[in-house]
Amino acid sequence: MKIDHELILKLEKLARLKLSEDQRSKMIEDLNDMLKMVNKLDELDLHDVEPLLHLSNQYNVTRTDKVEDHMDRDAALANAPDSDNEYFKVPKVIKK
Amino acid sequence: MTEFAVNIGLEVHIQLNSQSKAFCADSILFGQAPNTQISPISLAYPGTLPKINEAQIKKAVQLALAVDSEIREVSYFDRKSYFYPDLPKGYQLTQDNAPYCKGGHLDIIVGETLKRVAIHHIHMEEDAGKSIHTLDPKNSMIDLNRAGTPLLELVTDPCLETAEEAYQFLSRLRSLIRYLGISDGNMEQGSMRADCNVSIRPKVSTKLGERCEVKNVNSLRFAKKAIDYEINRQTKVIKAGGTIRQTTMDFDADKGVTRPLRDKEDVHDYRYFPDPDLPPLVLTKKYIQEVRAAMPVLPWEIENKMIEEHGISQQQAQTFAYDPELRSRFQEQLKLYPSAKKLANLYSNKIIPYIQSEGVSIKEMNLLNDQICGLLQLIDNGEVSSSKAYQLIFPELMKSDESPRNIAQRLDLIMAQSSDAELETLFKTIFDDNSEKVKAYQSGKKGLLGFFMGQAMKASGGKLNPKKAKDILQRMLDNQ
Numbered sequence: 001m002k003i004d005h006e007l008i009l010k011l012e013k014l015a016r017l018k019l020s021e022d023q024r025s026k027m028i029e030d031l032n033d034m035l036k037m038v039n040k041l042d043e044l045d046l047h048d049v050e051p052l053l054h055l056s057n058q059y060n061v062t063r064t065d066k067v068e069d070h071m072d073r074d075a076a077l078a079n080a081p082d083s084d085n086e087y088f089k090v091p092k093v094i095k096k
Numbered sequence: 097m098t099e100f101a102v103n104i105g106l107e108v109h110i111q112l113n114s115q116s117k118a119f120c121a122d123s124i125l126f127g128q129a130p131n132t133q134i135s136p137i138s139l140a141y142p143g144t145l146p147k148i149n150e151a152q153i154k155k156a157v158q159l160a161l162a163v164d165s166e167i168r169e170v171s172y173f174d175r176k177s178y179f180y181p182d183l184p185k186g187y188q189l190t191q192d193n194a195p196y197c198k199g200g201h202l203d204i205i206v207g208e209t210l211k212r213v214a215i216h217h218i219h220m221e222e223d224a225g226k227s228i229h230t231l232d233p234k235n236s237m238i239d240l241n242r243a244g245t246p247l248l249e250l251v252t253d254p255c256l257e258t259a260e261e262a263y264q265f266l267s268r269l270r271s272l273i274r275y276l277g278i279s280d281g282n283m284e285q286g287s288m289r290a291d292c293n294v295s296i297r298p299k300v301s302t303k304l305g306e307r308c309e310v311k312n313v314n315s316l317r318f319a320k321k322a323i324d325y326e327i328n329r330q331t332k333v334i335k336a337g338g339t340i341r342q343t344t345m346d347f348d349a350d351k352g353v354t355r356p357l358r359d360k361e362d363v364h365d366y367r368y369f370p371d372p373d374l375p376p377l378v379l380t381k382k383y384i385q386e387v388r389a390a391m392p393v394l395p396w397e398i399e400n401k402m403i404e405e406h407g408i409s410q411q412q413a414q415t416f417a418y419d420p421e422l423r424s425r426f427q428e429q430l431k432l433y434p435s436a437k438k439l440a441n442l443y444s445n446k447i448i449p450y451i452q453s454e455g456v457s458i459k460e461m462n463l464l465n466d467q468i469c470g471l472l473q474l475i476d477n478g479e480v481s482s483s484k485a486y487q488l489i490f491p492e493l494m495k496s497d498e499s500p501r502n503i504a505q506r507l508d509l510i511m512a513q514s515s516d517a518e519l520e521t522l523f524k525t526i527f528d529d530n531s532e533k534v535k536a537y538q539s540g541k542k543g544l545l546g547f548f549m550g551q552a553m554k555a556s557g558g559k560l561n562p563k564k565a566k567d568i569l570q571r572m573l574d575n576q
Contacts, residue, residue, distance in 0.1 A: 016179055058375040065114045065151035068121035073131050086130045087237035090181040
């Protein structure tokens with residue numbers, strides 16, 4: 001995989017970020033360096049090795065189905081950039 | 097002219113009826129004041145740690161067992177990344193790469209034919225919050241009560257061929273999840289939602305056509321309408337020389353049409369990757385065995401047993417199988433009344449239509465077992481005609497505890513229990529008064545039987561047992 005200008009534009013769009021041309025060149029360089037580092041693994045024969053998805057040996061960390069205290073609404077809304085007494089307010093997004 | 101074949105695949109979201117959310121302890125009660133069922137986890141505060149709900153796992157395993165799906169021993173959760181204001185984390189927790197089960201099937205009946213619908217897989221995930229666009233002209237309002245509600249998504253193979261089959265499948269699935277008690281399956285409230293993938297292809301081809309996915313169908317009827325509309329639309333496009341592009345469609349229930357929801361530009365790139373916060377889920381044979389042991393007998397097993405034991409129709413057996421309350425009433429009544437077939441017919445002709453049209457349960461109908469059995473006995477004894485019993489006595493039963501016999505007497509519906517000799521005398525008189533008609537009958541005008549019956553009914557004030565009278569009349573006319 002190669003990081004190029006086109007891919008950066010796509011990632012910007014997906015991450016809702018806007019980079020300057022300078023930042024883009026730097027980003028292309030950085031990401032290519034990171035890939036190069038990870039690609040070192042290709043030097044090993046790993047076809048029998050399961051991917052390591054989780055670092056701990058834990059599994060089935062579950063909770064019983066019980067309702068506990070809810071967060072106070074005023075407290076939750078107080079952290080939002082905009083709200084009325086009931087809802088978080090965001091700039092109009094229309095799905096359709 | 098090219099003939100087209102249709103392929104329909106369904107993605108059904110089933111909202112589980114647990115107490116709390118999938119990964120935190122907020123309530124999932126429907127219809128509460130906005131943003132009152134939230135916590136740092138559902139708001140995606142930094143540093144919070146999700147923990148999976150045991151009830152979601154158990155209900156998921158129940159559904160997998162019911163549809164004979166192969167349960168994966170080790171599964172895990174992925175992040176499906178996209179930005180939308182009602183998704184505070186910026187990703188949905190779902191199972192993409194390793195869903196907890198794969199394969200399986202659910203049988204449906206279409207017309208008279210049994211069809212086995214193949215299930216591709218089922219996976220666990222969480223719901224998003226709700227965006228409301230109509231409250232404020234400049235803003236969208238966000239309610240996060242629903243964010244994190246546990247869902248199962250069941251995906252079928254594209255093996256359904258008509259809108260009717262899709263309808264039957266959804267209806268069957270809804271009955272099943274209600275029967276298992278894992279969801280209330282209420283499409284209008286969104287606790288069961290179906291996305292319908294529809295494609296058409298030339299009949300001779302085996303390669304699937306490009307599909308369009310219709311979202312937002314919130315009733316069984318709409319699903320059927322939306323699919324039929326989509327089949328027609330695609331057929332028209334292709335016949336006019338056009339091509340179908342993969343598109344997400346919205347169904348407008350008011351107008352009964354589908355419309356593109358997003359344009360091609362907006363194709364999603366969800367960048368799935370394993371969620372590092374949720375350790376793998378291991379479903380051991382022992383655990384699965386425990387869940388299986390605690391599950392009720394499955395409806396189709398009951399259905400087959402009832403057909404075999406009682407000789408009732410498949411439709412009737414199915415109704416009883418999926419409705420434990422109705423079934424136990426039927427079985428109580430069978431202890432008091434011998435004919436399962438006649439009893440089942442009373443259910444399919446009167447009781448079930450009433451339940452469906454009035455939206456009540458059998459309990460709310462206020463029918464006593466003795467009343468039901470008494471009604472059938474009146475018919476069996478030839479004391480009341482079945483049409484009068486159904487039309488006039490049955491509605492009275494629900495008004496009070498009065499016995500069917502009392503009602504029949506009160507409404508003057510009891511038929512005269514005339515002896516054979518009495519009936520013969522009656523017909524002799526009628527023959528004497530209408531000798532011309534008797535001759536006409538004997539020379540072949542068999543339709544006159546009705547005339548003689550009519551005379552006899554008139555003479556008795558409408559209270560003859562018609563079957564018995566007709567037998568005697570027939571015998572007398574043939575021996576004249």
